[in-house]
Amino acid sequence: NAGVTQTPKFQVLKTGQSMTLQCAQDMNHNSMYWYRQDPGMGLRLIYYSASEGTTDKGEVPNGYNVSRLNKREFSLRLESAAPSQTSVYFCASSENGYEQYFGPGTRLTVT
Amino acid sequence: RKEVEQDPGPFNVPEGATVAFNCTYSNSASQSFFWYRQDCRKEPKLLMSVYSSGNEDGRFTAQLNRASQYISLLIRDSKLSDSATYLCVVNVDGGFKTIFGAGTRLFVKA
Numbered sequence: 001n002a003g004v005t006q007t008p009k010f011q012v013l014k015t016g017q018s019m020t021l022q023c024a025q026d027m028n029h030n031s032m033y034w035y036r037q038d039p040g041m042g043l044r045l046i047y048y049s050a051s052e053g054t055t056d057k058g059e060v061p062n063g064y065n066v067s068r069l070n071k072r073e074f075s076l077r078l079e080s081a082a083p084s085q086t087s088v089y090f091c092a093s094s095e096n097g098y099e100q101y102f103g104p105g106t107r108l109t110v111t
Numbered sequence: 112r113k114e115v116e117q118d119p120g121p122f123n124v125p126e127g128a129t130v131a132f133n134c135t136y137s138n139s140a141s142q143s144f145f146w147y148r149q150d151c152r153k154e155p156k157l158l159m160s161v162y163s164s165g166n167e168d169g170r171f172t173a174q175l176n177r178a179s180q181y182i183s184l185l186i187r188d189s190k191l192s193d194s195a196t197y198l199c200v201v202n203v204d205g206g207f208k209t210i211f212g213a214g215t216r217l218f219v220k221a
Contacts, residue, residue, distance in 0.1 A: 041213060042198065042212055043155065045210070099157050102154035102155050102156070
């Protein structure tokens with residue numbers, strides 16, 4: 001039982017490049033989330049998916065898109081990366097929208 | 112004003128000390144409350160939920176005051192392994208919109 005997995009663990013992009021961060025959970029949870037964490041800012045919610053087939057904006061959605069591919073997988077896409085998107089990205093899942101289980105994170109640097 | 116505010120820390124305490132963290136939230140419609148723990152360069156992990164009546168888990172006690180919109184975490188008999196960042200978390204919008212505080216850093220010294 002791997003819990004929540006994220007790929008890649010590290011990524012360096014040039015400004016303007018695109019990429020997709022992958023997230024999968026094997027706990028049969030209904031809800032999934034994407035956060036970014038910057039120094040001194042805590043975690044900020046980018047998008048969430050309350051259930052398969054739905055997605056909603058969080059606090060900082062600009063510059064990102066998401067896809068809830070199926071119940072297990074929730075991907076985050078950066079269409080045109082900017083230096084302001086340099087951050088650590090965490091995916092999480094939850095059975096009922098309350099207690100959340102996090103993946104190990106993706107460290108993204110945009111130069 | 113941030114939706115969830117925490118003591119900035121860091122807190123430096125000796126082993127065996129009792130330490131308390133405070134957190135305030137601004138949205139009176141907030142529905143559920145948690146403390147998470149985050150070790151350096153790791154993912155956050157749930158420490159405990161916070162219930163209106165207060166709850167305890169070993170050396171950890173959490174309190175919620177809805178009238179004052181205030182949450183606290185008390186750690187008794189601190190251990191070296193308690194050194195981490197403690198995140199106050201509030202859920203709104205049916206539990207699906209989660210707001211994290213910026214965290215309070217704790218260092219426990221031998």
